[in-house]
Amino acid sequence: MHIAVVGLSHRTAPVEVREKLSIPEQTIGSSLKSLKEEEHVLEASILSTCNRLEIYAVVNKPEEGITTISEFLSRYSGLAKEDLLPHLFFFHHDEAVAHLMRVSAGLDSLVLGEGQILSQVKKMVRLGQENHSMGPILNRLLTQAVSTGKRVRSETSLGTGAVSISSAAVELAQLKLGQSLGKDQLVSLESERVAVVGAGRMSRLLLQHLQSKGCSEVLLLNRTKERAEKLASDFSELSIHCALLSDLDDCLSKCSLVFTSTATEEPIINASRINALERTGFLRLIDIGVPRNIDADVTGINHVESHDVDDLQEVVSRNQEARQKVAMQAEGLLKEEGRLFLEWWDSLEAVPTINRLRASLESIRAEELQKALSRMGPDFSARERKVVEALSKGIINKILHAPVTSLRAPQARAARQNALNVVETLFGVNNEKGSG
Ligand SMILES: NC(=O)c1ccc[n+]([C@@H]2O[C@H](COP(=O)([O-])OP(=O)(O)OC[C@H]3O[C@@H](n4cnc5c(N)ncnc54)[C@H](OP(=O)(O)O)[C@@H]3O)[C@@H](O)[C@H]2O)c1
Structure with a gap:
């Protein structure tokens, strides 16, 4: 038996490839079932996040197992094998274990040390258990990965400072506004007319960071207004006006900075939508959705600047140096946890x-x-x-x-x-x- 991981992430694939391999929670069960039916796959689990899709498996033969999983990914994404393979990574046995420990600790994340990944690893465990696709080996490995992620957060300062994709998105807005004013620095967003589209976990974090960066008013749009209102009620210091997604055109006409973070499968903003608007001012769009909420065809429209999740790299790199030092502290701890698992495996x-x-x-x-x-x-x-x-x-x-x-x-x-x-x-x- 062998442990293998096959996947892609922000390190190996651009967002246009990653979005084809985003497996929504409601289809994880059927994907796990198809994987388990494969001759070479004994146990399987799927980690699907905005920045990665990884399949952890116990296989009876490493090469055949890895080929089987790659073929599954090709079928799922509709991408030909030759187009997909250059974006995939494969790890086997101790390297697969080490990779999972790093992922769970947030060391492989775009925003180093971000905490959302730990809840996503926990979700992978829950879905694997609910769908009976995991056996004793993955159960042990993934449970240990969760406790390792927790250990890194409690025993190092990697998790301190509220870092997330959302905080990076707000920083990108500050940086781009600063650059448009001729300054290569983050500036306050108080002069911006800001909207957030979506009222889920990421939007909550966006609102928190907007509030801390000097924003006083936000327009919050969501498919379900009640959810937006419920979210808004948690922000007493921010004036939040809630509206339905059907008011999106009005929002795009009036606002200067719009964040999108919905779980839609298809873009909700595209060039024809924007071109049909009667707009005067500049519009900056920042999309953290994967699949993307904003179509790539908006690039090049006059007075519109659009960024997707891959563009966050620009702000992330600026903060990375200090965090890399803290990440080094975590590496020793990860090695120890990986060794403990492999000792159990050997036993x-x-x-x-x-x-x-x-x-x-x-x-x-x-x-x-x-x-x-x-x-x-x-x-x-x-x-x-x-x-x-x-x-x-x-x-x-x-x-x-x-x-x-x-x-x-x-x-x-x-x-x-x-x-x-x-x-x-x-x-x-x-x-x-x-x-x-
Ligand atoms: N969670 C993370 O760590 C993370 C990190 C980076 C990026 N992202 C990306 O950010 C996006 C939102 O993630 P999340 O974790 O905040 O999700 P979430 O908590 O599940 O919230 C989903 C949001 O999307 C809306 N939505 C779902 N389907 C929609 C559709 N077809 N059309 C319009 N709105 C729709 C929901 O509206 P209702 O309230 O009406 O259902 C809700 O506002 C996703 O694309 C995700 O990949 C997530």
Whole structure:
């Protein structure tokens, strides 16, 4: 058995490829089912976020397993294999484990150390468990990845400072406004007429950052007005006017800065929509949705500037140096967690031998006990029989304790293999002989 991960992320694929491989929560179940039906896939789980799609799997043959998963991704995205493969990464065994630990800790995120990824890894665990696509190995690995993510946040300062895609989006708006004023720095957004489209988790974070960056008024548009109103009620210091998505044209006509963060599958803003508006001022659009909420065809429209999630790299790089130093602190912790998992994995090698040894001793015990009891005849009371039976079980357990502990203990692969060979030979429990 092997652990493998196949996927793509903001590091390997642009947003136009990533959006084709965004698997919404409602179709994760059927995707996991198709993966599990594949001959080479024994366990599977899917991590789908705006910046990555990764499939973690336990496969019986690494090459065949990885090919199977890549073919699944090609079918799902509708991209030909030759177009998709250059964007995919593949990791196997210890590299796959190390990658997951880094992802969960936010070290592989566009915004280094952002916290949303941890809840997305937790969601991957929940969906894998609900859809029964994970077995003992992925369960253990992913649970450990979640606790590693938590450890990094509590034991290092990587998670301090509210960093997220949303905070980067607000910073990008500040930077672009600054640049348009001839300053290469972040400036206050107080003069902007700002709108946020969407009222989910990302919009909440957008509002928090807008508030902290000097915004006093925001127009909040959502498909469902009640949700926008509920979100607005949590911001007492920000004047939020809520409207329906059907007011989008009016919003685009009046506002100078519009953030979009809805989970729509199709763009809600495109060139023809903007061109049909009677607008006068400059319009800056910042889209953090994946799939994108704003069509790429808006690029080049006069007095309109549009940015997608990949453009956040510009502000992210400015802040990265200081955070990289903190990230280094986390690396040691991640190595330790990865090693613990691999030790557990290695100890699994001993399980078949331990099971055969246990079964062999148990059959001797049961046989000998039966002989002894039949010799004792009816003189032996039920209570005495129970005592003798418990005594025989106690002896077997005591005998097994030392070898089982030693076979399971962390050790070099070769040393464990030697120990397994010795036990198998001495007790006659080799697999080939079918003993026990
Ligand atoms: N979560 C993250 O860490 C993260 C990070 C970066 C980017 N993103 C991207 O940001 C976007 C929003 O994510 P989220 O986590 O905030 O989602 P969320 O909490 O699930 O909220 C979804 C929002 O999208 C709206 N929506 C859903 N389908 C829509 C449709 N067909 N047309 C118009 N509006 C629709 C919902 O409106 P209703 O209230 O009416 O349902 C709601 O406002 C997604 O594209 C996501 O990929 C997410």
